[in-house]
Every structure is written in structure tokens, then in C-alpha cells.
Amino acid sequence: MPLGKDIRSQWDAFAFLEKVGKLGKTQKILIFAGSVILLAGGFIFLFYLPKTTEITMVKKEISKLENKLLVAKRAVKNEAKIEAAFNEATAKLKAALKLLPDKREIPSLLRNISNLGKDSRLEFPLFSPQGEKPQDFYMEIPVSIVLSGKYNDVATFFDKVGAMARIVNIHGISMRPEKSMSTTLMTKCTATTYRFKSEAEQKAAKKAAAAKKKKKGR
Numbered sequence: 001m002p003l004g005k006d007i008r009s010q011w012d013a014f015a016f017l018e019k020v021g022k023l024g025k026t027q028k029i030l031i032f033a034g035s036v037i038l039l040a041g042g043f044i045f046l047f048y049l050p051k052t053t054e055i056t057m058v059k060k061e062i063s064k065l066e067n068k069l070l071v072a073k074r075a076v077k078n079e080a081k082i083e084a085a086f087n088e089a090t091a092k093l094k095a096a097l098k099l100l101p102d103k104r105e106i107p108s109l110l111r112n113i114s115n116l117g118k119d120s121r122l123e124f125p126l127f128s129p130q131g132e133k134p135q136d137f138y139m140e141i142p143v144s145i146v147l148s149g150k151y152n153d154v155a156t157f158f159d160k161v162g163a164m165a166r167i168v169n170i171h172g173i174s175m176r177p178e179k180s181m182s183t184t185l186m187t188k189c190t191a192t193t194y195r196f197k198s199e200a201e202q203k204a205a206k207k208a209a210a211a212k213k214k215k216k217g218r
Contacts, residue, residue: 110193121149123147124148128145129143139196139201148184148186
């Protein structure tokens with residue numbers, strides 16, 4: 001039975017080819033063109049369109065990955081900038097800490113100032129540290145000083161204090177002869193040094209400021 005069907009199919013195909021052979025040139029061209037269009041349409045529908053959709057999806061995925069890569073690159077650059085800024089701030093803080101003593105160093109610093117005066121051949125009728133004055137993140141430590149000595153020696157002392165590694169400002173200077181026509185001067189001034197507040201002091205200051213602000217708001 002299957003063999004009969006094959007023979008019949010072959011006969012039908014032969015008959016179709018025979019009919020085509022009898023057709024005119026124009027009809028043959030139209031049949032050929034139709035066959036080409038049919039094959040092309042089948043190729044587009046079965047192969048090209050699915051691949052085009054797949055390619056479009058791949059392109060979208062590539063675009064997403066490129067965007068993620070761009071974001072990652074920007075994040076790395078920002079991280080590098082933040083790290084550089086942090087390192088710079090840390091270096092500046094270390095440099096500032098060298099200029100400002102902590103609380104434990106204050107007595108030693110004041111002794112150094114006094115020794116600089118003695119090395120400059122000056123006497124200290126008065127060398128009196130005053131109470132600390134709190135500022136934003138540091139404390140001012142003023143010292144009332146009265147010096148007795150020659151003008152050049154006083155100038156030498158001020159120059160030595162200015163050359164210290166720590167910050168010490170001399171201000172409020174007044175001079176007068178110790179006695180009438182004397183070359184020995186009595187010099188009054190204030191030497192102010194500074195120190196950073198400790199974390200506990202900063203927290204206490206913030207707490208006090210917040211309480212004060214709250215009290216005003218009532």
C-alpha cells in the first residue's frame with residue numbers, strides 16, 4: 001500500500017512538471033518568481049525573524065551591561081576621589097595636631113616659653129596662666145606675662161616664641177621703662193596657645209549647645 005502511494009506521488013510530480021513545461025515563458029517566469037518569493041518568505045519567517053528578535057534582545061542586554069560597567073567605573077573614580085580627600089584631610093589633621101598641643105602637653109609648653117625668656121636674659125615678675133576659653137573645636141589658653149629686660153632681649157624672646165613648633169601668639173604688648181631714664185623695660189603681654197578639644201569635651205559642648213537652643217525655643 002505505501003508503495004502505491006509513492007508511485008502515485010511520483011506520477012503527480014511528473015504530470016506537474018509536464019504541465020509546467022508546456023507553459024509559456026512569461027508563466028514560467030511568474031512561477032519561478034513566486035517560488036523565490038515563497039522560499040524567501042519562509043526563510044524570513046522561519047529563520048530571520050527569530051534571529052532578529054534574539055539579536056535585539058542580545059543588544060539590549062549588552063546595552064544594560066555597558067550601563068552597569070559605566071556606573072561601576074564612575075563609582076570607582078568617586079571612591080578614589082573620596083579616598084584621596086580623606087587621606088588629604090588626615091594629613092592636614094596630623095599637621096594641625098603637631099601645631100596644637102593636647103591637654104597633657106600644656107604644662108611642658110608653658111615651661112618651654114618660660115625657659116625661652118630666661119635664655120633671652122629676661123626676668124618674669126609675672127607668668128600666670130589664665131582660665132581656658134572654649135571655641136568651636138579648640139581651647140584658647142592665655143597666659144598673662146610681665147617681662148623685665150632690655151628691648152633687644154624682649155625682641156629676641158618674641159622671635160624665639162614665634163619660631164616654636166607649637167602655635168603661640170603674643171598680643172596686647174605694652175612697654176614702659178622700669179625706672180625713669182632706665183634702659184630696662186617692663187613689658188606686659190599675653191601669650192596665647194591653643195589645644196584641640198577632646199572628644200568628651202566636644203560631645204559635652206554639643207550637648208550644652210543643644211540644651212541652650214531647646215531652652216530658647218520654649
